[in-house]
Each structure stands twice: as C-alpha cells, then as structure tokens.
Amino acid sequence: xxxxxxxxxxxxxxxxxxxxxxxxxxxxxxxxxxxxxxxxxxxxxxxxxxxxxxxxxxxxxxxxxxxxxxxxxxxxxxxxxxxxxxxxxxxxxxxxxxxxxxxxxxxxxxxxxxxxxxxxxxxxxxxxxxxxxxxxxxxxxxxxxxxxxxxxxxxxxxxxxxxxxxxxxxxxxxxxxxxxxxxxxxxxxxxxxxxxxxxxxxxxxxxxxxxxxxxxxxxxxxxxxxxxxxxxxxxxxxxxxxxxxxxxxxxxxxxxxxxxxxxxxxxxxxxxxxxxxxxxxxxxxxxxxxxxxxxxxxxxxxxxxxxxxxxxxxxxxxxxxxxxxxxxxxxxxxxxxxxxxxxxxxxxxxxxxxxxxxxxxxxxxxxxxxxxxxxxxxxxxxxxxxxxxxxxxx
Amino acid sequence: xxxxxxxxxxxxxxxxxxxxxxxxxxxxxxxxxxxxxxxxxxxxxxxxxxxxxxxxxxxxxxxxxxxxxxxxxxxxxxxxxxxxxxxxxxxxxxxxxxxxxxxxxxxxxxxxxxxxxxxxxxxxxxxxxxxxxxxxxxxxxxxxxxxxxxxxxxxxxxxxxxxxxxxxxxxxxxxxxxxxxxxxxxxxxxxxxxxxxxxxxxxxxxxxxxxxxxxxxxxxxxxxxxxxxxxxxxxxxxxxxxxxxxxxxxxxxxxxxxxxxxxxxxxxxxxxxxxxxxxxxxxxxxxxxxxxxx
Amino acid sequence: xxxxxxxxxxxxxxxxxxxxxxxxxxxxxxxxxxxxxxxxxxxxxxxxxxxxxxxxxxxxxxxxxxxxxxxxxxxxxxxxxxxx
Numbered sequence: 001x002x003x004x005x006x007x008x009x010x011x012x013x014x015x016x017x018x019x020x021x022x023x024x025x026x027x028x029x030x031x032x033x034x035x036x037x038x039x040x041x042x043x044x045x046x047x048x049x050x051x052x053x054x055x056x057x058x059x060x061x062x063x064x065x066x067x068x069x070x071x072x073x074x075x076x077x078x079x080x081x082x083x084x085x086x087x088x089x090x091x092x093x094x095x096x097x098x099x100x101x102x103x104x105x106x107x108x109x110x111x112x113x114x115x116x117x118x119x120x121x122x123x124x125x126x127x128x129x130x131x132x133x134x135x136x137x138x139x140x141x142x143x144x145x146x147x148x149x150x151x152x153x154x155x156x157x158x159x160x161x162x163x164x165x166x167x168x169x170x171x172x173x174x175x176x177x178x179x180x181x182x183x184x185x186x187x188x189x190x191x192x193x194x195x196x197x198x199x200x201x202x203x204x205x206x207x208x209x210x211x212x213x214x215x216x217x218x219x220x221x222x223x224x225x226x227x228x229x230x231x232x233x234x235x236x237x238x239x240x241x242x243x244x245x246x247x248x249x250x251x252x253x254x255x256x257x258x259x260x261x262x263x264x265x266x267x268x269x270x271x272x273x274x275x276x277x278x279x280x281x282x283x284x285x286x287x288x289x290x291x292x293x294x295x296x297x298x299x300x301x302x303x304x305x306x307x308x309x310x311x312x313x314x315x316x317x318x319x320x321x322x323x324x325x326x327x328x329x330x331x332x333x334x335x336x337x338x339x340x341x342x343x344x345x346x347x348x349x350x351x352x353x354x355x356x357x358x359x360x361x362x363x364x365x366x367x368x369x370x371x372x373x374x375x376x377x378x379x380x381x382x383x384x385x386x387x388x389x390x391x392x393x394x
Numbered sequence: 395x396x397x398x399x400x401x402x403x404x405x406x407x408x409x410x411x412x413x414x415x416x417x418x419x420x421x422x423x424x425x426x427x428x429x430x431x432x433x434x435x436x437x438x439x440x441x442x443x444x445x446x447x448x449x450x451x452x453x454x455x456x457x458x459x460x461x462x463x464x465x466x467x468x469x470x471x472x473x474x475x476x477x478x479x480x481x482x483x484x485x486x487x488x489x490x491x492x493x494x495x496x497x498x499x500x501x502x503x504x505x506x507x508x509x510x511x512x513x514x515x516x517x518x519x520x521x522x523x524x525x526x527x528x529x530x531x532x533x534x535x536x537x538x539x540x541x542x543x544x545x546x547x548x549x550x551x552x553x554x555x556x557x558x559x560x561x562x563x564x565x566x567x568x569x570x571x572x573x574x575x576x577x578x579x580x581x582x583x584x585x586x587x588x589x590x591x592x593x594x595x596x597x598x599x600x601x602x603x604x605x606x607x608x609x610x611x612x613x614x615x616x617x618x619x620x621x622x623x624x625x626x627x628x629x630x631x632x633x634x635x636x637x638x639x640x641x642x643x644x645x646x647x648x649x650x651x652x653x654x655x656x657x658x659x660x661x662x663x664x665x666x667x668x669x670x671x672x673x674x675x676x677x678x679x680x681x682x683x684x685x686x687x688x
Numbered sequence: 689x690x691x692x693x694x695x696x697x698x699x700x701x702x703x704x705x706x707x708x709x710x711x712x713x714x715x716x717x718x719x720x721x722x723x724x725x726x727x728x729x730x731x732x733x734x735x736x737x738x739x740x741x742x743x744x745x746x747x748x749x750x751x752x753x754x755x756x757x758x759x760x761x762x763x764x765x766x767x768x769x770x771x772x
Binding site for chain 2: 021022024048049050052053054055056058059062063064065066067068069070071072074088089092096198199200203204205206207208209210211214
C-alpha cells in the first residue's frame, strides 16, 4: 500500500513486516524515530518482539548477537558514534557468521560533534565482513531491508547486513513509499532457520580461540562467501520483482551511461540530485551519466568496470575521506583499472561532510573539474575563512 | 570407551587450565549444579581460553564467548530470544566473567542487565587480577597484592586500593539475589547456585577462586587458601536478597590474616612489615564487624 | 564457504592432560573411604569417578596431579606419591 511517510516510519514498518523476535537499540540522532516507531508497534501488540532498551550501543549489538546465536531473527539501528562504539561487536558478529540486520542512519563522526549526514561512519566499517547497501530513497530503504534479511540468512551465506540510509535526508524526509502487504512479505521472506544455534538438545560452543593454525581460513571463508553474495543479489532481485512487481536491490544502477563521455560515481541520496543535474546537462547536449553504487560490500568490481570503461572522464563524489589518503570509494575505483591502457581519467571529490548540502551547482562544478587535470582528492565548497595556518581563537 | 565423567559433568576434562586452578573447579561446580537445560556465556579470560581452543571445547552445554566486556549483554540477548521462543521457563541462562570482565570493563553491561531485570544468573570468577593477560591489577585486586601493574617497589607496597564491593553494587540494583561464595566451600557454592537458579530475575554470584600461578603457591593449596580467606574475614561469604543482607557464613573464631597471606607469594613483600599487615588486618576486622561474621 | 566456527560439546576429551604430570600423582588407597564424594566434587579436571565407598578413582589420562583430592579427603585415604 502506498503511503506518504517519514523515512524512519517506513523503515520501522519494513522491519515490522520482517517479524524480528528481538530488537535492541540505543538512542542516537538521527536513528531515534526508527526505534521509537518499533517501540510503539510492540507496545500496541502489533509486533511480537522482545524490545530491549540497552545501556549502550556496544550492548545493543551484543544483545542481537546473542539472540541470533539462539536462532531468533533480530534488528538494531544506529549512527555515527554508536556505530563506531559497537564496531568491536560488529567485527565479532561477522566472524561468528550471524546474520544480524542493522540500519545505519549515516551521520558524521566526532570531533567536532556533528549530527548531520555523511558516510564516514559506515565506510569506516568496510573491512568488517558486513554486507553493505546504500539506499537512495525511502523505497530502496524498505526493499533493501527485506532483501537483506533473505540474503544474510541464506544458510550458505550467514553474514550480517548493514542497510545505510542518509541521516535526516532519508530518516526525517517524507516520501511516497509502497509498504508491501504482510502476505507478500511472508511469501518472500520465510522464517529464519539457522544451520547452527545455541540449543540444549544439541550443545555447541561458539566463539572459540582460533590460533595461527586456523584463523586465516575463517577470513578466507568470509571472503569467498561475499563473492557468492555478488552472484546472489541479482537472483534475489528477480525473485523480489516476481512477488512485489519492482526491481530495487542491485549491485549498481547506471543512469544514462550508455553513451556517456563523463560518468559521475556516487552512493546514497545525493544520487537523486545528481540525476537531476544529469538531465539538465543532457538537455544542453552534454553526454553525462551516473553510476550509482548500491552494493558497496561486497564491492562489485566487474559491474563497475564494465560501465566506467566506456567513459573518458570519471568523477567520484563521496561523503567520506580516508584522512591522509584519498576518498575510499575513489581509491577502490582507481584500483580497478590497474595498469590498463584505455582507462578513463578518474578524479576524486569529497563533498557533503558533516551534512553540508551538495548543491546542483557543486555537482556541475564537479563535472567541469573532472574534465580538467586529474586530481585525486578535491574537497568541494570549502569556506576559506575557516582555514588558518596557525591555531587561533575566534 | 568414553569415561563416565564425560557425560556426567557439564564441564569436562581435557581443558588446559593450570594444575589446581580454582576457576576451572568453580566453573564446573556452577554448571554441574545448573543442569543440562542451561545456556552459558563467557567473557574473554582464562576460562574461555583454556576451555575452547579450536576445534575443541570442554563445555557440555551450549556456550558462547563473544568479547571481554559484553558477557552480560550477550546473556541478555539469549534470555530475550528464549523469552520470545517461550522457552525461558525451562532453560537457565548463566553469564560468566572474571573479576576484570565483571567489575571493570564489564560493569556497564552487567548493570544494564540487572536493571532491565533479565532472568540470568551472573557468575563472577574472582581470582583478583587479570590473570589471562599475565597477572595485572583489576578492580577486585585486594590491598597490597603484588601484580605486574601494582608491583611493590621502593615507593610502593603493591596494590593501594580496596576491592570494589561488587556484591553490594549488584545488591543495590535491588535484584532478588546477590551473594559471594568460595571454591573452598564447594557444597555451599553449589547450594547458592541452585538457590539462585530457582529464583526468576537477575542474580549475581561472586566466587573466590585462588590462582596458583598468579598468587604464587603450590597447586595443592588451592582449597586451603580459599578457606583461610573466608576464615580470616578477608573474603566474607554473604547473601543479599532484594538489597538487604539476609545471611552470612559465620566465622566464630577468625584466623589472623597473616595465616592466609603467608602462603602466597603475592603478599611476601609485606609479611615483615607490621604497619602494612595491620592495614590488611583492618580490612578483615571491618568485614567481621560489618557483616557480623562472629 | 565456512571454516571452523563451533566446537562439539565435550570435545576436549581428545586432549589427554594426564601427560602434564611429572612430579606427583594421587594414589586412592580405597581402604578407609567413607564414600563422601568430596574428591569427585573438587577435582578441577572432573576426572574422579566413583559412586560408593572405596570405588573412587582418578582417570590418569587427564589427572594433572594437583593434589586437591588428597587435601580434601576427610579420611586421608588419598596419598600423593611420586610420578615415577
């Protein structure tokens, strides 16, 4: 049913449809409305779930770890500082092969403290073994959660899934979104049946000491499984379309790239703005396109290469930077081309940190800069008056 | 043919604990008293390291180790899952940690679990230091004890602080049961485990576990040293119910603390220092008075 | 793809810690035993078996020779003897 909803409410409804048995979270702006919505569903008896109000994000992640280990589907959500605080547990969850679902309301990292949107938080967890999807709009957020549960819980996968949504933009913005019916969701997403769990009938020990003779293979196994995830995503997408009538989860989405001379690369809600700019530029006769990366982990190297190799100029716009080096997305994309002779000229742009708006003008400027000499890390829209050689107090 | 002791016990032979390890004994006494319908968690520490080196495990019940500070939070998740599955009345959940994983890094998760009222028994194996990492000082290291991060020296007599009163801290959460026990009194220990597990709600049990390596004594003395700790008043065995002191293990003729300290290398540096010995005697005397142990 | 993730219950039985003993081992005299079961109760290795008077004995495959059984026996019916 199509409803006009705040993103957080849409996500809460999607989670409710997935019927997790245990929900645990700690409040942090801008994730709060998601868990508040779920709390209300539980309080009204609309969602049969144990709602555990924990005393920190570290414990929130630990509670869902314990619940998944018992074979119960679970859910948590966080942002920024919360994600980094629970990062120890997140690595632990992936290593223990438990398909926790986490919605990350992307928000900048302290210091300075900043509650607005950028991608630094979830990008910082890219090494963890978690599957990561970046949603452009409310509908994608809803759909990625449902498909994410199905992929993560597949007995050959058993890996946790992080659905990343831009804080405030998607959490607090309102859009028309289709909330599927429970009957259709039940058809698509069966109950969770883990291949292993804590069970008094068949006792097992989890979380063993893995010395140098065994540790490497456990990481390799996750690496190989993530390759299987790359193959599985398009299949799940087809299955989803059969039931819900739309394709949503993909590895990447290409927008007007077939004949593009210049291709911009980005993730998340900024892609909506970029698509508008591309339409305007196309009207002026410019051959510009957008490669939107939806699945960031596993990183769909082949799909990205296939699209970008057609272009002469590539501009990667990202809301994160690996301080001391370049933007992580730029670095990973440049690496794809290696020593290829026909590679496009790739430039990297860091924009929107700490919630600074990425305007259409900024995107147009990126297109112009992409055509100039190659630069690996340009910060867009800097206010020079706030940059000083020496320390000062104002 | 497998010996009977492998099916009888919930914590079995083959673990690599030091000979005479108080904690390995305590762990078995706890899970044996709990029975087969039990799920247990462990914090990082000696116990999980010596009991689960991949691909082996000494646990005969379902068991999980996650991280250092989250044993109580993992247990909260397990308890919530069992509640959701309608199995919480039939399956007991035990959360385990060492003194460091409980009183220091694990205190937040423990307090949260107690406050939320999860039906979990938390067991703290108190060997009075971070033993797994090489005998470093913790919040439960007693006064004047020699540890690698509170060593005696030219200007130091060892650990300068008293033990964090964890039994009282947990009792202050008004949980149904908060108590202390000792491997020196194994029957009392198992009675307390069974009593705790018969109560619905959060429970705390702290068990004194002498450590031959960390405390520096011959392994055969583990039980004697544990008993002397209780008999001197330094380790009172108490029970709190809903925040009120309800029972104590009486010590009608308390032994002087020196009898307990002189058996352990970690106190050797103060045995000839009357003033420092007196400080420890004072701790014991205060316990005897406060808990009315005599 | 998976690798080592969990361990079977009680699988440490494959690790015969009895090989650790080098100095002493307990000798259960089975003479004055009153069947109190304390030796079985306090063994850190869980390797003492027995049910009735004079039936208690350690499993030397796992016994580390700590001597707690000899200490606790109220009848001094357990002696620590040289491992040789």
